Amino acid sequence: MSWADIFLEAVFYGFVLLTVSGALLAVRTQILMYTVLGAAVAFLGVAGLFMFLGSLFLSMMQILIYLGAICIVLVFGIMVGYTPRQVAEQGIRGQNLLLAVPACIASIVLLRSAVGRTIWPPVPTAERDFSLDAVGVHLLEKYGLAFELISVLLLIAIIGAIIVVTVKEDPR
Amino acid sequence: MLSQDLKTYLVVAALLLIIGVYGVVQRRSFIGMLISAELILAGAGLNFMAFNRFTAPDPAVGQVFTLIIMGIAAAETAIGVSFILAVYRQFRTIDPIQLNELQEPIPGQTPGADDDAALPRGQEPGDQDI
Numbered sequence: 001m002s003w004a005d006i007f008l009e010a011v012f013y014g015f016v017l018l019t020v021s022g023a024l025l026a027v028r029t030q031i032l033m034y035t036v037l038g039a040a041v042a043f044l045g046v047a048g049l050f051m052f053l054g055s056l057f058l059s060m061m062q063i064l065i066y067l068g069a070i071c072i073v074l075v076f077g078i079m080v081g082y083t084p085r086q087v088a089e090q091g092i093r094g095q096n097l098l099l100a101v102p103a104c105i106a107s108i109v110l111l112r113s114a115v116g117r118t119i120w121p122p123v124p125t126a127e128r129d130f131s132l133d134a135v136g137v138h139l140l141e142k143y144g145l146a147f148e149l150i151s152v153l154l155l156i157a158i159i160g161a162i163i164v165v166t167v168k169e170d171p172r
Numbered sequence: 173m174l175s176q177d178l179k180t181y182l183v184v185a186a187l188l189l190i191i192g193v194y195g196v197v198q199r200r201s202f203i204g205m206l207i208s209a210e211l212i213l214a215g216a217g218l219n220f221m222a223f224n225r226f227t228a229p230d231p232a233v234g235q236v237f238t239l240i241i242m243g244i245a246a247a248e249t250a251i252g253v254s255f256i257l258a259v260y261r262q263f264r265t266i267d268p269i270q271l272n273e274l275q276e277p278i279p280g281q282t283p284g285a286d287d288d289a290a291l292p293r294g295q296e297p298g299d300q301d302i
Contacts, residue, residue: 005173008175009173009174009175012174012175013174016180016184019184019187019188020184020187020188020191023187023188023191023192023211024191026191026195026207026208026211027191027192027194027195027198027199027204027208027211032201032203032204035203035204035207036203036207039207039210039211042188042211042214043214046188046214046217046218049181049184049218049221050218050221052175053181053221053222053224053225054225054231055221055235057235058221058235058238058239061239061242062217062242065242065243065245065246066210066214066242066245069246069249070210070245070246070249073249073250073253074203074206074207074249074253076253077203077253077256077257078203080257096197096198096199096200097198099197099198100193100194100197100198101194103193103194103197104190104193104194107186107189107190107193108186108190111186111189111190115179115182115183115186120178120226120227121227123226123227128229128230128231129230129231129232130231130232134231134232135232135235135236135239137232138232138233138236139236139239143236143240146236146240150240150243150244153243153244153247154243154246154247156247157246157247157248157250157251158250160251160254161250161251161253161254162254164251164254164255164258165254165257165258167258
């Protein structure tokens with residue numbers, strides 16, 4: 001194993017650490033803005049893992065969509081909808097923790113048996129095309145309908161969000 | 173070489189899912205729950221990419237699928253944030269437990285008695301305007 005391999009492996013561990021620690025920060029912190037920060041760090045780690053999985057394009061799209069669009073929308077939602085006093089949450093109820101911990105343990109048991117017991121098929125040895133050209137051809141030919149449906153879905157989501165936000169307040 | 177092993181990625185994606193489930197159940201604000209749901213979606217995308225890299229005969233399919241997941245996540249966030257803003261303007265609360273209009277009234281409690289409780293602590297009606 002050469003020094004370059006060891007360096008790459010260290011970078012990989014760094015991205016895994018970023019993902020897990022960012023996700024933990026996102027669910028454990030009391031301040032909502034830190035939650036968005038933790039989510040952004042986790043998304044950045046996932047983008048790095050995408051790079052190790054052979055797709056630089058998906059890694060860039062992850063940074064562009066998740067970090068650039070979704071996190072900004074979430075920050076916007078926090079800053080417009082919440083007064084500063086409410087930005088810090090009021091605390092965690094014990095009742096919720098009692099529900100959350102068993103849910104986690106159940107997920108761990110189920111996933112552990114699934115991941116541990118299954119024997120995955122071996123890596124295909126034939127030459128495979130990871131290039132951006134292949135993705136583009138697939139997106140516009142074989143999966144053209146899904147591509148069009150996603151654009152319609154995004155349009156409907158934008159219009160629906162505008163309608164929901166501009167609805168008149170009910171005078172109660 | 174852990175970075176060339178399918179199981180490493182599966183474990184990381186499972187950790188994202190578990191942390192996301194924990195957040196959805198434990199969080200007491202809508203934005204926090206939405207962010208936890210985003211973490212679950214990111215874990216799903218990571219799973220798709222891992223299987224695409226290690227087992228799929230055609231590695232472009234998983235990338236297309238992950239792109240579509242990202243598009244749906246963006247639409248979901250836009251709709252979710254607009255719902256949160258609408259709920260906040262209507263009920264003036266960020267606490268999911270206080271959104272109980274459809275809940276069956278508890279015996280011995282007059283309906284409408286907890287209207288004041290719908291206001292966040294330490295705030296007057298009309299204290300904030302969006």
